[in-house]
Amino acid sequence: MTDYSYPAPTMSPDTRPAPSRYGQTALRWLLFTLLGLFALFYLMPLFVMVTTSLKSLEEIRSGSLVAFPRDVTFEAWRTAWSGACTGIQCEGLRPYFWNSVLLAVPAVLISSFLGAANGYVIAQWNFRGANLIFSAMLFGCFIPFQVVLLPMARMLGLMGLAGTIPGLIFAHVIYGIGFTTLFFRNFYVTIPSDLVKAAKVDGAGFFRIFWSIFLPLSLPIIVVTVIWQFTQIWNDFLFGVSFSQAGTQPITVALNNIVNSTTGIKEYNVDMAAAIIAGLPTLLVYVVAGKYFIRGLTAGSVKGLMQ
Amino acid sequence: MIAWLERQIPKMVLAPSFVAILIFVYGFIAWTAWISLTRSKLLPKYELHGVIQYKRLFASPRWETAMDNLFIFGALFIGISMLLGLMLAILLDQKIRVEGVLRTIYLYPMALSMIVTGTAWKWIMNPGLGIEAMVRGWGFESFTFNWVIDPKMAIYAVVIAGVWQASGFVMALFLAGLRSVDGEIIKAAPVDGIPGWRIYSAIILPSMAPIFLSAFIVLAHLAIKSFDLVVALTGGGPGYATDLPATYMYAMAFSRGDIGQAASSAMVMMGVVFAIVVPYLYSELRAKHD
Amino acid sequence: MTPILDIQNLSKNYGAVQILNDVNVAIDPGEFLVLVGPSGCGKSTLLNCIAGLEPISGGAIRIGGRDMTQVSPKDRDIAMVFQSYALYPTMTVAKNITFGMKVRGVDAATQAQKLAEVARQLQIEPLLNRRPGQLSGGQRQRVAMGRAVVRDPKLFLFDEPLSNLDAKLRVSMRSEIKKLHQNLGATMVYVTHDQIEAMTLATKIVVMKGGVVQQIGSPAEIYNHPANLFVADFMGSPAMNLIPARTRRQGDDVQIEIARAEGALVVRQASYGHDRPADVILGLRPEDIVEAGFRSGATVQAAKCRIDLVEPAGADTYVVSELGGKQVTARLHAETKAQPGAMLDLAFDLAKVSFFAPDTGERLN
Numbered sequence: 001m002t003d004y005s006y007p008a009p010t011m012s013p014d015t016r017p018a019p020s021r022y023g024q025t026a027l028r029w030l031l032f033t034l035l036g037l038f039a040l041f042y043l044m045p046l047f048v049m050v051t052t053s054l055k056s057l058e059e060i061r062s063g064s065l066v067a068f069p070r071d072v073t074f075e076a077w078r079t080a081w082s083g084a085c086t087g088i089q090c091e092g093l094r095p096y097f098w099n100s101v102l103l104a105v106p107a108v109l110i111s112s113f114l115g116a117a118n119g120y121v122i123a124q125w126n127f128r129g130a131n132l133i134f135s136a137m138l139f140g141c142f143i144p145f146q147v148v149l150l151p152m153a154r155m156l157g158l159m160g161l162a163g164t165i166p167g168l169i170f171a172h173v174i175y176g177i178g179f180t181t182l183f184f185r186n187f188y189v190t191i192p193s194d195l196v197k198a199a200k201v202d203g204a205g206f207f208r209i210f211w212s213i214f215l216p217l218s219l220p221i222i223v224v225t226v227i228w229q230f231t232q233i234w235n236d237f238l239f240g241v242s243f244s245q246a247g248t249q250p251i252t253v254a255l256n257n258i259v260n261s262t263t264g265i266k267e268y269n270v271d272m273a274a275a276i277i278a279g280l281p282t283l284l285v286y287v288v289a290g291k292y293f294i295r296g297l298t299a300g301s302v303k304g305l306m307q
Numbered sequence: 308m309i310a311w312l313e314r315q316i317p318k319m320v321l322a323p324s325f326v327a328i329l330i331f332v333y334g335f336i337a338w339t340a341w342i343s344l345t346r347s348k349l350l351p352k353y354e355l356h357g358v359i360q361y362k363r364l365f366a367s368p369r370w371e372t373a374m375d376n377l378f379i380f381g382a383l384f385i386g387i388s389m390l391l392g393l394m395l396a397i398l399l400d401q402k403i404r405v406e407g408v409l410r411t412i413y414l415y416p417m418a419l420s421m422i423v424t425g426t427a428w429k430w431i432m433n434p435g436l437g438i439e440a441m442v443r444g445w446g447f448e449s450f451t452f453n454w455v456i457d458p459k460m461a462i463y464a465v466v467i468a469g470v471w472q473a474s475g476f477v478m479a480l481f482l483a484g485l486r487s488v489d490g491e492i493i494k495a496a497p498v499d500g501i502p503g504w505r506i507y508s509a510i511i512l513p514s515m516a517p518i519f520l521s522a523f524i525v526l527a528h529l530a531i532k533s534f535d536l537v538v539a540l541t542g543g544g545p546g547y548a549t550d551l552p553a554t555y556m557y558a559m560a561f562s563r564g565d566i567g568q569a570a571s572s573a574m575v576m577m578g579v580v581f582a583i584v585v586p587y588l589y590s591e592l593r594a595k596h597d
Numbered sequence: 598m599t600p601i602l603d604i605q606n607l608s609k610n611y612g613a614v615q616i617l618n619d620v621n622v623a624i625d626p627g628e629f630l631v632l633v634g635p636s637g638c639g640k641s642t643l644l645n646c647i648a649g650l651e652p653i654s655g656g657a658i659r660i661g662g663r664d665m666t667q668v669s670p671k672d673r674d675i676a677m678v679f680q681s682y683a684l685y686p687t688m689t690v691a692k693n694i695t696f697g698m699k700v701r702g703v704d705a706a707t708q709a710q711k712l713a714e715v716a717r718q719l720q721i722e723p724l725l726n727r728r729p730g731q732l733s734g735g736q737r738q739r740v741a742m743g744r745a746v747v748r749d750p751k752l753f754l755f756d757e758p759l760s761n762l763d764a765k766l767r768v769s770m771r772s773e774i775k776k777l778h779q780n781l782g783a784t785m786v787y788v789t790h791d792q793i794e795a796m797t798l799a800t801k802i803v804v805m806k807g808g809v810v811q812q813i814g815s816p817a818e819i820y821n822h823p824a825n826l827f828v829a830d831f832m833g834s835p836a837m838n839l840i841p842a843r844t845r846r847q848g849d850d851v852q853i854e855i856a857r858a859e860g861a862l863v864v865r866q867a868s869y870g871h872d873r874p875a876d877v878i879l880g881l882r883p884e885d886i887v888e889a890g891f892r893s894g895a896t897v898q899a900a901k902c903r904i905d906l907v908e909p910a911g912a913d914t915y916v917v918s919e920l921g922g923k924q925v926t927a928r929l930h931a932e933t934k935a936q937p938g939a940m941l942d943l944a945f946d947l948a949k950v951s952f953f954a955p956d957t958g959e960r961l962n
Contacts, residue, residue: 118321207316216687297479
């Protein structure tokens with residue numbers, strides 16, 4: 001280590017010896033060792049998943065959990081994608097992957113768009129009662145979904161959407177509005193209200209101001225919201241397992257069915273490949289746009305609610 | 308007339324969402340509350356019968372296990388995640404050159420579905436082939452690590468997976484907090500001869516009390532709602548050993564056809580959430596107004 | 598001539614809180630009206646009411662003789678410049694300026710022609726393809742003005758447009774606005790809390806406080822004949838000296854007695870009106886108290902005063918003396934020999950004096 005820049009306390013009359021250079025270096029090594037060990041702890045499951053998915057069942061049974069695969073085979077991946085059994089059907093994750101895409105894309109777009117419009121109204125067109133409505137929406141972010149599960153299932157039945165992807169989209173949109181509205185409202189509230197006034201004087205109306213002025217400057221918060229919603233909806237299991245039926249299930253439900261199906265021999269390599277496939281889209285989003293992901297997390301935490 | 312309509316546009320834009328929230332959040336809570344006071348079984352019955360479902364609920368050993376598990380899981384999950392997250396944040400705050408990479412590594416589990424997390428840890432903790440087999444393979448023949456199939460220990464296995472998933476998030480929260488502490492104070496401290504660890508314990512940590520609180524609230528919220536993790540890792544088993552209120556509710560609602568029980572358990576869950584969240588929200592809002 | 602802007606009995610409240618109370622103002626074409634007052638006096642709200650950005654609670658606003666109560670901002674034939682400039686952040690300067698025309702469906706050729714005209718007039722041609730984020734404060738200010746000018750409105754509204762600029766830039770932009778007013782022959786309403794801006798720009802000033810108009814008049818009227826103690830104190834820098842005094846009638850004349858440590862200072866004034874109370878507040882601007890010998894005339898009276906403080910300010914030197922229990926500022930020549938602690942002969946120009954009633958604060962003469 002060459003970090004000698006730490007200032008010795010020469011300004012004070014303190015006569016204690018400054019920590020020795022060796023002590024400093026030792027501490028520094030300890031620090032890196034600790035950080036490295038934790039990195040291993042967090043990486044280990046991913047490592048095990050990847051290596052296991054590339055091994056044959058034979059090798060899994062005979063070798064160690066953390067050993068590199070001797071003969072790399074993508075057989076498990078092929079099975080996970082197109083052959084693994086989720087109960088009686090054995091079509092792999094593929095159809096469910098597309099279910100999740102078909103579900104997540106519209107649900108993310110609709111809920112984000114509604115959140116943008118709501119946030120725009122609440123932050124810039126405040127009318128009497130708007131803040132009360134906002135509080136009511138925020139409150140909805142905190143309820144445990146179990147409390148709406150039963151009536152929602154019945155409601156989807158009444159609407160003819162039970163067990164369908166549109167039904168799931170509907171549920172995700174409704175219970176996503178609170179967060180998306182919060183994100184956009186907190187963003188738009190920082191924009192000076194003079195902007196709307198200037199545009200009004202220029203002759204623009206409510207929608208024109210939204211399209212021409214507010215949406216173009218919303219890119220950062222759109223990215224944060226879309227990532228947040230996508231992660232939430234892609235990773236959802238509760239709504240998926242409660243409101244879908246065979247054929248319309250999202251990927252998380254299918255993954256769980258593959259892993260916990262009791263027929264045949266346990267194919268751990270297939271389980272791991274399936275788990276990676278299910279986790280890959282959100283992991284990819286995290287790697288590509290981690291900054292926005294973290295911003296969404298902290299904004300979605302309670303601190304952000306209070307702004 | 309047109310001017311009037313123009314002025315109503317903002318209200319009309321907000322109205323659909325408001326009506327939706329009113330029906331699908333508040334209306335539905337009311338519906339669930341009502342059903343929890345009836346003898347509904349497979350189908351809802353609307354005739355009120357007092358708190359009979361709650362009596363059944365609190366007399367049920369399975370529910371008792373679920374609540375016990377919630378407190379064990381909640382306490383450990385929150386406690387360990389906070390400690391670990393705080394420690395990682397402090398370690399990362401030492402002007403590390405590879406901080407960005409490490410942060411990414413510590414936080415990535417948060418991007419995964421709990422189902423994926425559960426699946427991975429279920430395999431890692433598999434007694435026959437996972438860690439247990441690995442350590443035995445190293446020559447420690449008597450080593451046992453069979454928590455996932457041990458009714459007494461299974462809930463702790465859930466804690467491990469939960470901590471792995473959420474502690475990085477706590478780290479991110481704390482790190483942001485550490486970075487927002489006034490740099491002047493930290494610079495002044497060594498000049499005054501105050502050792503590094505004292506700076507943390509006496510100056511920085513106390514100023515982060517709000518972050519402790521919000522990390523606590525988020526983790527508590529996660530703990531109460533956690534359902535996927537248990538389903539994927541243990542399926543609530545062995546037996547009912549790792550049941551949580553969320554899995555109990557789901558079982559009553561969708562496999563047992565006992566929606567009265569499901570409704571009453573959901574209401575209790577909401578009660579627990581609000582007992583934690585509402586005082587916090589209230590104090591935060593009050594602090595804002597002062 | 599129909600006033601271009603005519604505000605009658607205007608009132609505005611938020612719930613029980615009265616923001617504007619019975620405001621009456623009218624201006625003719627080509628006038629430069631400045632609304633001035635401390636923050637919270639309602640001047641910006643009044644401007645927003647004129648623009649139609651805030652609904653009014655009572656009274657009427659006419660622009661060009663037309664009642665505007667139900668007319669939306671875009672149809673009022675106005676243009677507005679904001680304190681924060683309110684430039685559209687994602688649009689270039691050119692798009693900012695033409696946005697209004699685009700919304701109103703003006704054809705592209707006309708847009709381009711008007712844009713070029715305004716850009717030349719305000720010397721912002723090199724900036725047209727930049728975004729607001731790439732401009733300095735002064736440049737943003739110009740663009741904001743360009744966006745207003747291109748509209749060629751009946752009425753320009755300015756909401757504290759210079760308060761985000763540094764002192765030097767503020768002075769130069771101030772003269773630019775004045776030049777713009779003269780070149781365009783436009784009618785302008787301008788809100789500021791800075792009384793110097795008000796004095797330099799206005800042809801007519803409205804002084805406001807607590808939602809109530811205190812005085813309307815030309816800058817000279819406001820400065821020389823403030824209607825009450827508030828206006829006297831608010832307009833002018835350093836502020837008008839407001840000195841408690843007693844009056845004693847002597848025939849047509851009146852003796853004015855001002856208490857101070859060295860014994861009462863007594864001055865006389867002729868033609869002091871009747872029916873005035875004995876206790877008054879005497880208002881005299883610092884420039885109307887000079888060193889004895891520098892001003893003469895029947896109304897100028899000298900008295901020895903103890904100087905407490907000498908503040909050279911380059912062109913002038915201000916000295917402070919205590920009169921009637923108040924710190925009184927006099928504006929002397931830079932070459933004055935005044936020394937703190939010493940006595941100095943000061944000349945008071947009583948022709949310029951204002952009298953106020955101590956209880957109501959209203960002007961008496």
